[in-house]
Amino acid sequence: MSQLMEKLTQEQQIEVKRQMTLYSQGVQEIIPTEELANKIAKSLLENKPLKIKLGLDPSAPDVHLGHTVVLNKMRQFQENGHVIQLIIGDFTGKIGDPTGKSVARKQLTDEEVKHNAKTYFEQFAKVIDMEKVELHYNSKWLSELNFEDVINLAGKITVARLLERDDFEERIAFGKPISLHEFFYPLMQGYDSVNLESDVELGGTDQHFNILMGRHFQEKFGKEKQVALLMPLLEGLDGVEKMSKSKKNYIGIDESPQEMYGKAMSIPDELMNKYFELITDFTPEKIGMIKNQLETGELHPRDAKMLLGKTIVRMYHGQEEAEKAENHFVSVFQKGSIPEEMPEVQWQGDLDISLIDLLVHLNMLSSKSEARRMIENNGVKLNGNKVDDAQLHLVITDGLIVQVGKRKFAKITL
Amino acid sequence: MSQLMEKLTQEQQIEVKRQMTLYSQGVQEIIPTEELANKIAKSLLENKPLKIKLGLDPSAPDVHLGHTVVLNKMRQFQENGHVIQLIIGDFTGKIGDPTGKSVARKQLTDEEVKHNAKTYFEQFAKVIDMEKVELHYNSKWLSELNFEDVINLAGKITVARLLERDDFEERIAFGKPISLHEFFYPLMQGYDSVNLESDVELGGTDQHFNILMGRHFQEKFGKEKQVALLMPLLEGLDGVEKMSKSKKNYIGIDESPQEMYGKAMSIPDELMNKYFELITDFTPEKIGMIKNQLETGELHPRDAKMLLGKTIVRMYHGQEEAEKAENHFVSVFQKGSIPEEMPEVQWQGDLDISLIDLLVHLNMLSSKSEARRMIENNGVKLNGNKVDDAQLHLVITDGLIVQVGKRKFAKITL
Structure with a gap:
């Protein structure tokens, strides 16, 4: 037990364990676990909420269930009194891709950034309490840096360390060019954490490298290091690739109840547990029960999937719509009839x-x-x-x- | 013959050839030769001098004969009406080494930069006409760059290209760290050429990579590319290593006539031709004659070296001192006697x-x-x-x- 833990009352110690169990649910990796426990302990002792960071790319504001994996985790922190720091990466967005080669990284205007941020917030409001969220635009501090500051920042990291990032490593191996400016995206993400003194940064496992940059630069700038909390990537409806808009294997959280429910029913059986764990608001206990019943055969996979579909619709459209969607599905697909309502x-x-x-x-x-x-x-x-x-x-x-x-x-x- | 050359009068064509012969004397490499000829042709047609760039490191202002290899070449351009752009790399100097690891790159104050620049100029005045020189401090434009500008600059070069630089390549191979900020020194040198629209950049062969950065970035910024004019490195008195202060194998241009002359006499015989070619103001014809006489035995190596010593002293202290130094040398070393003058x-x-x-x-x-x-x-x-x-x-x-x-x-x- 760390020194910090010893200072806690027994009740507080139980509370640390409770939060740790909650935050660990469905997580791929916490780097490092002990530091998260210590941060929670400190937060209890000092009665100070933790700062939980999530960075957003302002170029693709359509939120689908893949994104809610992280959002649901944020919600857990928020429900336990911690503060969410949402960071709109508008600085990056406004720069775009100086080589002009990446279509995905086209330059955004201020207008577009604001519009996209608003789109995010409207959708996020379905999962987290946006009124309690801290909003940040990273251009605020990044656009203030001059060449000397940039060189000082660059002086705190080696080329070899950057080349360790999987995609860079691969491109070097295959002789594909890496433009030098690309090295700055992880630096910026790291510097955001320095600036906001984040305690925890959330992201998918594909953000492993970039989130560790936050720890690296916080340490170099003499700050307390953030904890990386990495969530698994959610496979899409095809059961193979990461859910993404471009792969058309997604359920958008703005989709109609019927569309959502229907798509949920097409999720492969073997992914059902993962979906329950990562994108519903079920407690670990309830999820455990479902898993158990599926294993024993008490629960038919189709019925479990209908529960999943209904739950997803309920989370984004409410109880009434969830029931309607279920009824619609039953009448059309299970009975093969024409639905009662249609455009x-x-x-x-x-x-x-x-x-x-x-x-x-x-x-x-x-x-x-x-x-x-x-x-x-x-x-x-x-x-x-x-x-x-x-x-x-x-x-x-x-x-x-x-x-x-x-x-x-x-x-x-x- | 290029289109440009065809526009020249016969007299002008001869003039291009004359200048090309002069500038090629003693040079290691011109990249590319045709472009230099074209630039000279254009300069004659438009009656516009070429801009000849030389970058200076403000941290080590002691000038020795090794430096004069480049200075003598600058002087040739200057004597033919072209304009010298001297660039004090004060931006780099003021930043120093952000990792604090390099002693050579300690941070300089404004005062120190100015003092070192003045020291340079006083010494350069012995070789080039400082009144006709354009002076630039690169902090003027580099300190104006913000993060976005830096990213745009970085977007114009690949990591692989930077890793081609010999010392980087070697460090990667041996697992020695390269701090990311080090990638910016060649970028800055390149951007200086963009900013000053230099036509030719001079340097030692060890500047090969950095000077080509100027061509690279000028092209990326839509400017006419500079020509790289690379001079051989001058071995020091030991005949092995590059002349440098730290190796104590140098002749400083501020040294006393006797010291200069004495040191010149210790140059290994096999380097004599190179010294005549690179650090004296002799014409190619005169140097050819000396080489020839040495080969036929008409000229004794010791006498040739005395001519070299006397020439060096004459260049930096004048004719009278040159003769005194020679007399001193003859009386002390050749006759073994005590000199007439001493402290x-x-x-x-x-x-x-x-x-x-x-x-x-x-x-x-x-x-x-x-x-x-x-x-x-x-x-x-x-x-x-x-x-x-x-x-x-x-x-x-x-x-x-x-x-x-x-x-x-x-x-x-x-």
Whole structure:
């Protein structure tokens, strides 16, 4: 037991253990664990909340469940009285990629940064209490640095250490160029921690290197080192790749209840436990119970998945919508029927139209070639009947129900 | 022949060739030669002088003959109407070494930078016309750069390219650390050339990498690229290592005529041609003649070396001193006699003294143990007679001549 721990009352010691158990849930790695326990102890002794840092890339503000892995962990800290430091990496965003090679790192205007930050906050508000959050824009301190400051910063790290970062190491090995400015992104992230005196920095395991930079630079600047708390990466609906917008394997937290629920049902069985652990607000006990029941066969995987889907919808749309989504799913997919509610389209075009044009006009498919493929693959129904003739012309009647795939419906009114 | 050359009159074409021959004399490498010829042609066509850059490290202002290799080349450009850009690297000097590991790169104050620059200029004035020189302190533009500018600069170069620099490559190979800030010194040198739009940068072959950075960054910033003009490194009096203060194998341009001449006589025979070529103001024709006469035996190496010594003294102290130094050398070393002129010391101590104490008191040797060794090695004479008894006590008489080694004399007066 550390000296610090000995100063705690027995009650406080139990509290440290309780928080440690909570924060360790679902975590990939805490670097180092003892320091986190010490920080919690100190926070109790001094009645001072810990500063929990999360850095945000302002270029991609669409939040999906992959992001909530970290957000849920932040929420746990927040619910125990600690302070969240949200850092918008606007300095980086405003610089963009000076080589102009990376499309992802295009230069953002002040307007865009602000708009994207606002988008983040609206979505984050569904998981954490945004009123208690500290907001920071790192351009505030980074744009103040002059060349001499930058050289002093650079003097505190070696080239070899930077080259240890996996992606740099790989590019060197394969002879792919690394532009020198790229070395500065980890430096900036580290310097943010120096500036904000963060106690803990959260991130996915892919942030391992960058978050350790915070520890490195805090030490070099004579500050107390932050603890790195790394969360596992959440595989997307394909069960293989990290959930991401570009892979189209994500559930966005702004998606409709039906869409969310339907996508949740497509999660591979073997990922279910991980999803329960990382993206729901269930207690460790409840998750343990579910795991147990799945193992013994008491709980059918499909039912567990429906619980997962309902829980996700409940977290982002509330109890009522969660139940509706479940009912919808049951009626459409389990009973194979047409749902009670669906979008209605007031038709204003020609009544005589090819099926392909109709599908594109209704925005149910984005191109004629896609529409053709979908018809040929038996993915289109009219009033519940499959259509497989891609050349079909039809006359639109009032109340016609068009279905694409399993979940897209439209009812036409004249 | 390039398009540019075709625009020149025949007279101008001859002039380009003349200048090219002159500037090529003694040079190790011109990168690339054609561009230098084009720049000279353009300068003639537009009646605009070329800008010839030389960067100076403000931390070591003692100028020795090794430095004059480059200075003599600068002088040739200056004598042909081109403009010398002297750049004091004060920005680098003021930063020092942020890791604090390099003693050579200690942080300099403004005062020190100015004082060292002045010391440079006084010495340079012996070789180039300082009134026609453009003086620049690179802190003027480098201290203006903010973090964003630095990142943009860093975005214009790859890590792999920087690691190509010999010393970096070697340190990586041997696992020795390179601090990230060290990558910025070549960047700064390159950016200086962007800022000053230099046409030619001069330096020793050890500056190969850094001078090419100027070409690299000028191109990246859309400027005309400078030509790198690299001079060979001058070996010092030991004939092995590069002339440098720390190796004590140098002839300083502020040294006394006798010291200069004496040191020149100790240059190894095989280096004589190189010295004539690199540090005298002789024309290529005259140097060719000397080489030729040495080969045929018409000129004795000792006489050639005396010509070299006399020339060096003449360049830094004038004709009269050069002749005096020669006469002194002839009388002391060739005739083995005591020179006509020597420092006189008004004796104020005890007349009864040990020889060892006397040598130390006269500052002719720096410690008793050194004095003892010198006596034991037959290196001390009194009134022209060798003394080999290290225990000798003597009574000082008016006019006593003390000699240490071949060249140190003192005459004591009472």
